[in-house]
Amino acid sequence: MSDERVVRQCSPTLAGIKTGNLFPCDDVLVYADIRKMNRKLVPKGLRMIPIRFRGMLLVYLYRPGRLEKDLQVPRARQILMERGYAPESEGRMVTQLVRRFGRGGGFPHEVGLFLGYPPEDVDAFIHRRLDACCVGCWKAFGNEEQARRKFTMFKKCTRTYCMLYEKGIPVEKLAVKEKGR
Secondary structure (H helix, E strand, C coil), rough: CCCCHHHHHHHHCCCCCCEEEEEEEEECCCHHHHHHHHHHHHHHEEEEEEEEEEEEEEEEEEEEHHHHCCCCEEEHHHHHHHHCCCCCCHHHHHHHHHHHHHHHCCCCHHHHHHHHCCHHHHHHHHHCCCCCCEEEEECCCCCCCHHHHHHHHHHHHHHHHHHHHHHCCCHHHHCCCCCCC
16 A cells, blocks of 8 residues: 555545545555554554455544544434444444444445544435435535535545645655644
8 A cells, every 4th residue: 555545545634624534455565554654644643444344455544533523423422322332432433343344244334424424414324314415425415515615625635635745745744733642
């Protein structure tokens, strides 16, 4: 897994404007790459972990501090409890998510909460209550204007970060340090 791939897949998370990103990875040396990437990014308040799903390897890059705040939102906690999570710590819930991926069942749709998607959209997606009002990096069901602004912001961030990386700025310099760390 190259630094370039992390920049292309995870720029909004590196920039601190998104909680997490999840992307497939088929590299043989991915575990060594993840350890190397964590040495670069953990001091910035980021963490990268591997997740197995149906023989495929997914990589989850996230900001634990931001995730903890996201999962404290009452609607997010309710969704997680309905899906069998024990909402203790952010780390414990990530462990529960990894187990859900590994069980061999369907894709755990609550993963949207771990990526920073609005709980209302995650709930509507899980229960298929509404038609999506727009689609970007997630299906938005509620506030279309806010979702479109975020989609645009994430795309602009990715373009900017890719350009900066191509100019020689390394991934660890692109990663914004989480406040309070």
